Amino acid sequence: MMGSRKVRNTALATWSALFLILAPHAARAADGETAPARDPKQAIDEAYTAKIQNYTTAPYFTSPLVSYLPASKNVPTPEAVLGDIAGAPGVLPYAEDVYKYMRLLEKTTPCVKVFSIGTTEEGREMIAVAVSSPENLKNLEENRARLGKLADPRTIKLDDAEADKLVAEVVPVYYITGTIHSPETGAPTALMEMAYRLAVDESPYIREIRDGTITLITPVVEVDGRDRMVDLYRWHLAHPKDFYPPLIYWGKYVAHDNNRDAMGVTLKLTENVLNTYVGWKAQVLHDLHESVPYLYDNTVGDGPYNAWVDPILTDEWQMIGARNVADMTKFGMPGVFTHGDFDTWSPGYLMFIAAMHNGISRLYETFGNGGADTQERTLDPEEYSRTWYRQNPPLPKVLWSQRDNNNYEQTGLLTSLHYFNENKRLFLKNFYLKAKRSVMKPSQEGPAAYVLPADESRLSLQAELLRVLEKQAVEISRAKSAFTVSLPVKKEKPKKDTKDNKETDKEKKPAPTTKDFPAGSYIVRMDQPYARIADALLDHQYWSPDDPQKTPYDDTGWTFGELFGVQVARVTDLRVLDVAMERVTEVHALGGVKGDGPVFAINNDAEPALATLRYKLKDAGVEAAEEPFEGGGKKFNRGSFVIRSVNRADLDRAAADLGLQVVALGAAPSVKTHPVRAARVALVHTWLSTQTEGWWRLALDDLKIPYNYISTQTIAKIDDLNAKYDVILFPPVGFSSGPTAIINGMPTAWGNPLPWKNTPETPNLVGKNDSTDDMRPGLGWDGLAKLQAFVRKGGVLLTATDTSRFATEIGLVPGVSTHASERMKIVGSVVGTRLVDGGSPIAYGYDEKVSAYCDNGPIFSLSSIAGARGRRRLGNESHSRPTGRGTVDDPDFTVGRPGVEAPEEPTYEIWEAPPVTDEQRRNGFRVIPPADRARVIFRYADQKDLLISGLVEGGNEIAQHPAVVDVPSGSGHVVLFSVNPVYRGETRGTYSMVLNTILNFDSLNAGRKLAEK
């Protein structure tokens, strides 16, 4: 049995002798490949090697590539910085120490160069370390220029012969990124030691990699999170008998989701890695994670594969993945496999930067202990079972060390690097072919381009979307004149096969239609090397409910045009590419003041920049028009800003910055207005998880909306919330967020306090976020009472998804209930919503149809009776007559008495509360007065219109139910979202639903029409 310590030690002793004696000959094996074995002529570092063996817990948790360390006279080993070897128990270096070592390497060997690639949100440095032969490093620029030609085949006129010449001479770049997920702690030390090996090992196997390939390493991707994690680990070492606080913050904004930002590119780490990957013209991006025993190369993963990647890439996944498993299996390492439950649909993962930029995306899950303790680990049966893709599975129970993890990481990477280097001409040619096929996209598969028209009403949002594409290295052009394209004819599905239908079909054959675009429209050409990412972001997604994959790994839909609320036309007509256009290097929406007069008006088109402007001009008098009006020759929507007492020059500058168009008017419009205030905002987080609210913080910071960041614990401590805040945002909690968890927090009846604060042991923990002496207590019943009092005294509480469920279940919003779904499956999809009450300030600037992000949102139902649950309806109800005399439309007759007509049943829509009946009004103390009833602002679309992008199954359960509800309570409001309006920097089109609530917090009843009874 593996768990037994005695057996392990015996086995270890035998094994350590084995590798030293059996060091194979450093020559080509009979199969023509170089053997993975050390150079017997090169001395080994005996002490370091002994420790490797000591810290490795079983003979099969290592390989001939990492079971020794070559000695070097000049180059220090990781021990120089770590004080012990890589993977040693109890040793976790800060990013700074990792960098210190990499720079020591740079100083002592010509095979290593360190590059600074940017900083994090908290100002920490990110680096990339290049390891290769001195000659390769000397010729980096020339090599980059050649790689650049393969990366952009237009530069060689798509000439395959020319490409072949380049392929024969260039040195490829294999980019490895470590520890993006902070509790996955092994990669930095593994990469330190691997950099050393690649620089000094004289074995032919390693020398070939060094001479043939540039290995580029970012040892720590989430630097802010790494330093927090090391703090916590040090705290744990200093308090070995205590429970230690869970890592609630990783980066400044998000935790695990930092690996879902490769679409929106809102985090610095994504931007820095993307720029490095694209800037180096790398062929591979290989990202290291730790969760699955012992090495899951999820490169191959499972279906469905992303539908925008080139099939050449999916073949590469299979080649590299299968070879990786084979190599490590031959070393006798158990638990290495490549097929698994990770589907490769969403392009949001960091590694997918490569997949979307013509490279090869790779990801390892190795087995980590979340720190550097050596621990007994027991696996679940599904983890150790032998399956068709895992013939040599992990063991049910083992003693596992950080060194074991480092052995697996390094062995996987070194065999990958070797295989890649052996086949680099193939992969380089593929790199070129994928780029070339991307350039040929318009004629090969389409579309020809995406057009973002110049007559867009939300120009600042359009600019935001284009800036995402710019960050993705996509080329953007602008039409010099107006143009017209023809639109593809959508084939109608043939209806019932009857003669009648056939004839009418013939008559109704749709005529080809055209679409005009004004001059200045943006054109994203698809005949460019990085067309793939633009295509993937702007296109629609469809995940079939019949897909064999029943558990999508992440979001299933993300269409950026829909989520940004701007027009994006998918154009297949190739003539669009002949339109006279010019490249745009910096997108900026035109803004500023036009016209003359003392009053200024800005149309409200639900652009988030309006809120930024309001806060920027804090002292200006800003009003919102409650009805549409005309002025200065322009039409203004409901909610448009009317600004007085402002310096014109200040307004002009601010509006120009933000891309907002301001019209000066001679006089204010005569419509009713109310003040638009720079509300005092608190954003509340729990100490359970900060994952999902982080995206809200990022959005507010990005928009420069000030707010206080407080925890549920703080709520309970503030006596008068209204004295400090006008609006409390309670964004989704995510993980373990049931109502009782929000109130109770973590168990306090046993265990020790879990502090989250800066101390000498933990100097990096808090960063710019929040702190507490004990993470365990939740909101508490006191806190809940404070929150309720805040609302009743005029405050506005805004909740979304699980916090909306919290508000309904805990009784903060009488008349609104949530229902559990039965079969509904909406997995991170874009869905349709419909405007119900355009008079509400929350809806200012929105159209009748709004696309929103939904992830199995709560199903709201309304009732006008306090304490009653709203009825949930699944489609139309049929009140059929009973069996009896007459036809189906006749009333039922009773023999022997005159017929009586029943009073007509009141009709109402699914999103509405059923009308209050006469029976309910008898002694109706439970009847909620009309002014206190919930007001539906948006509802989900009808079932047939619900799916915009992604997966919607069982959509009838939520179709037409409320999506955004404003519930008056005392003199304040609770505003409930079923959709998540602020998510991953991708949903900017729905940000204004939140911002409108903030700006109009004391006028939310504007435009409200009350029921009569």
Ligand SMILES: [Zn+2]
């Ligand atoms: Zn991970």
